[in-house]
Amino acid sequence: MENKVTVLVADDEAGLVRLLKSELELAGYHVISAEDGTQAVELAAKREPDVIILDIMMPGKDGFAVCEEVREFSYSPIIMLSARGQERDKVQALNIGADDYLTKPFGMEELLARVGAAVRRSRIAQGEIQRAPLRVGSITIDFAARQVRKGDKPVTLTTTEYKLLCALVKNPGRVVMHEALLSSVWGPEYTEQTEYLWVYVGRLRNRLEDDANHPKMILTVPGVGYRFDPGGASAN
Numbered sequence: 001m002e003n004k005v006t007v008l009v010a011d012d013e014a015g016l017v018r019l020l021k022s023e024l025e026l027a028g029y030h031v032i033s034a035e036d037g038t039q040a041v042e043l044a045a046k047r048e049p050d051v052i053i054l055d056i057m058m059p060g061k062d063g064f065a066v067c068e069e070v071r072e073f074s075y076s077p078i079i080m081l082s083a084r085g086q087e088r089d090k091v092q093a094l095n096i097g098a099d100d101y102l103t104k105p106f107g108m109e110e111l112l113a114r115v116g117a118a119v120r121r122s123r124i125a126q127g128e129i130q131r132a133p134l135r136v137g138s139i140t141i142d143f144a145a146r147q148v149r150k151g152d153k154p155v156t157l158t159t160t161e162y163k164l165l166c167a168l169v170k171n172p173g174r175v176v177m178h179e180a181l182l183s184s185v186w187g188p189e190y191t192e193q194t195e196y197l198w199v200y201v202g203r204l205r206n207r208l209e210d211d212a213n214h215p216k217m218i219l220t221v222p223g224v225g226y227r228f229d230p231g232g233a234s235a236n
Helices: 014-026 037-047 063-070 087-095 108-130 159-169 178-185 194-208 230-235
Strands: 006-010 030-034 051-055 078-082 100-103 134-136 139-142 147-150 153-155 175-177 218-221 225-228
Touching: 006 014, 006 037, 014 030, 014 108, 030 037, 037 051, 037 063, 051 063, 051 108, 063 078, 063 087, 078 087, 078 108, 087 100, 087 194, 100 108, 108 159, 139 159, 159 178, 159 194, 159 225, 175 178, 178 194, 178 225, 194 218
Parallel strands: 006 030, 006 051, 051 078, 078 100
Antiparallel strands: 134 139, 139 147, 147 153, 175 225, 218 225
């Protein structure tokens, strides 16, 4: 069991939890489950799962509240589930730290693909520990410690935020196209999920820029992609 990826499934629909547990275990994962938001937070803190599958509509603490609370202590990828497919719900989930969003009803193959993509992203981020620290302007990325600093101040990032920053900083001064960023950070199956990208770019700007509304480091190239400007980083 110690070599298996642990997935926490939090949903108040017992039948769905049983189905997800069965399918995920058949795919080789170790599964733990929670039936409400409070239990989900407790298990996330105690068991430190590798991936969290979190339903939005749960009694007590809903999925949004759980996601925010878990993000205070965990970098584990979070996949939100919801019967509501409105864009505002997806954007809200991404804004509070979710890594992915899946609308019910969904196919089991798609869910397994999303979980697999989340595991790959996390492992790639962990694999960066072999690299020497990277310094671009005022931004320093210590890959061994998985720490980011702006000047002398630490910046706390989720796994997805960290991967997106790395993808931009490793290409200083170069335009990285939307599709390339989405494929690199989320996976090749996400190249049309542009809302993921602009939400997470906004999150990075809020953490790294002096004025997120007038960014100097992470610049938008309209209709094409984004560019990390080392000069803007130096100016901060």
